[in-house]
Amino acid sequence: MSKPDVIWSPVAELTYSQVLEYLNEYWTIKEIAAFIKRTDEVIGHIVNNPLLYPRSARSDVHKCVVVKQVSLFYRVTSGNIELLMFWDNRLDPNKLKF
Numbered sequence: 067m068s069k070p071d072v073i074w075s076p077v078a079e080l081t082y083s084q085v086l087e088y089l090n091e092y093w094t095i096k097e098i099a100a101f102i103k104r105t106d107e108v109i110g111h112i113v114n115n116p117l118l119y120p121r122s123a124r125s126d127v128h129k130c131v132v133v134k135q136v137s138l139f140y141r142v143t144s145g146n147i148e149l150l151m152f153w154d155n156r157l158d159p160n161k162l163k164f
Contacts, residue, residue, distance in 0.1 A: 068145075069113050070116060070147045071145065071146045071147070072109060072112075072113060072147050073146050073147065074149045075148060075149060075150050075151070077150060078149040081151045082105070082152050084152075085136055085152050085154075086098060086101070101132070101133060104132055104133055108130055109138075109147075109149070111130075112128075116128075116147055118130075122164050124164065125164050126142070127139050127141050128141070129164070131155070135154060135155055135156060136153065136154060136155060137152070137153045137155055138151075138153075139153060139162075139164055
């Protein structure tokens with residue numbers, strides 16, 4: 067059985083870049099590298115087991131906490147994993163669409 071493809075939505079690309087920009091502004095290269103490494107690890111876990119992380123009760127979207135401050139929302143589609151967005155967990159959860 068082949069592994070699913072990972073597709074980054076435009077929103078996922080944008081929100082990931084925003085997290086990296088924030089880290090670049092307020093933290094060090096060490097924290098940026100750790101976040102990138104952790105994100106890669108999490109995506110690897112998702113590829114190996116797409117249903118590993120909990121699914122929203124309201125939709126088919128899964129939520130994975132990348133680090134305490136940032137979560138990744140993704141959807142499993144026919145043979146693919148679609149990364150939807152990175153979310154700052156300190157923001158109002160009522161503003162989430164998922």
